[in-house]
Amino acid sequence: MRISLSITQLRRTGMSKIELWHGPDKGLIACWERGKDLSTEAPELAELTRNGELVPLPWKGxxxxxxxxxxxxxxxxxxxxxQGLCGTDLMIDTDVELTLRCTKFGVQVVFTDNFSKHVDS
Known part of the structure; x- marks a missing residue:
């Protein structure tokens, strides 16, 4: 499933937790919106992500x-x-794995829905 939203998109309001986390996007938009919020709350953290660091966040990655x-x-x-923390558009295709390399530690992270393929990571 492809999910994409412009960084200029306003935060959604009036949604229940069920709608936010269990809708068709499986919570990805809510995560992106939280990242956008976090970028203003922690600008130094946002700067690290814009420099390619895969900083610790509540989710695995x-x-x-x-x-x-x-x-x-x-x-x-x-x-x-x-992506929200970086200040970029939300662009995820859950049918395609994406690999990013952390600029600080050189570790590659494979973003996937199929963790069984990568058991040792």
């Missing part, structure tokens, strides 16, 4: 330190929140 395997898995919810 952030890199806290270097690891031997140099590869780990991340969730699309992390990716959505990270």
């Amino acid at each position: 952030g890199v806290e330190n270097a690891i031997k395997s140099k590869l780990k898995c991340g969730t699309f919810r992390y990716l959505a929140m990270w």
